[in-house]
Structure formats: C-alpha cells, structure tokens
Amino acid sequence: MQDTALRIDKWLWYARFYKSRSLAAKHVQAGEIRVNSQRISKSSVVLKVGDVLTFALGDTVRVVEVAALGDRRGPAPEARLLYHDLAGQIAASRNRPGIAAE
Template sequence: MGPARETLRIDKWLWQARFFKTRSLAARVVSAGKLRVNGTRVTKPSATVGPGDTLTFPQARRIRVVRVLALGERRGPAPEAQALYDDLTPPEESVPGAPRPEGKGRPTKKERRKFDPFRRSPLD
C-alpha cells in the first residue's frame, strides 16, 4: 500500500484559504449541501479534502471552482492563502447597464427624462 494521502477537513480548508470569514460559515455552506468535491455533493463539514481535489461552491453571487494545490498550516495572509488553490472560475462577463451621462456636470431635466425608462420606481 502506498503512502497515506494528506487530507484536511473541508470546512477548515475553506476557512484557511480565506473563502469564508469564519469556519462556522464554511461549515454551514457544506452542511446545506452546496459544496461539491470532484463533482460529488458533500454534506458533512468533517469530509476531507487533499491536493488535486476540485471544489465547486457558491460564494456571494458567483459559483467558484477551485483546485486544491496544498493544505495550509494556519490561516495566514491573503498571498499565503492564494497559494493553496488554483482558481478555475471563468471570469465574469460585464453586463451593460443603463446609459450614463457623459460627465459634463449635472444632467438637465430633459437629459434626466431620457434615463427614466431605466430607473426603477421606488414602489416596485
């Protein structure tokens, strides 16, 4: 039998890699069944992860896909945390918003009427 593979609890690794501010937040995401390890859904924060595993999970309004490169010893500074993973998340595409004034100062009443169709009503 080969050497044992190094592993770490998934909630602890997500916290050390600075994806979540607290370990309990990371555990909550895992417990809710929102994390996948190598395509398999994981629901226990005590599940282990090791180098080479691919994780898929929601973070804010994005779906993150990362490959684990190393296990951390501690929750260190951001550059140290970024060395623990390879980010495979595709870059976000910018969505064009409403047109903006050209920056010539405050728009006139006539110019503001052009933007009304793009604004939401406060009652919506």
C-alpha cells in the first residue's frame, strides 16, 4: 500500500472511474475534476485519504471521498473499497423536510 499520498490520475484509474490512466489524466488536465472544491488541472496533484472529489461521469455528477489509496488496479469489488460515494448522502439531505434546496 502507498503510505500517505497518490497521484490523482493513478487513483482514478485504480478506483476504476476511467479505463486507463492516460484517460484519467486527460480529464484532470481539462479541469473537469475538483479536489476539496478546488478545480485542478494537473495530474500530478496528490490525493490523501479524506479528500473529496467532484466530477462528471457520463450523465452523473460523482462526489466521492477517498477512503484508501490502493496500490494496484484490482477487480471492481476491491476498487469500491477505495472510496465512499457521497452523492447519495447529498441527495438524501436535500430531500429531508425542513431543508431548503440550493
């Protein structure tokens, strides 16, 4: 396992959000990904456990928290252990009574 940080392009590939590391890097360099609400454009940005990523993937906006860094691109069940999907939590909080939508 990596110790404390991992390049974002590698992590996105390990977590199976993109089919190749170069495709992940392309989306990062296009400024399509935010880390902790900050738009980034360099694939050399390093992620740490606890960082929150926001990005569009197809017709869906993904909001995920980095749960682990990983050390390889494993099978899908292993890849899902690398992150917590926060998009469902955000949608649920917006649908609660007494909570105004933004």
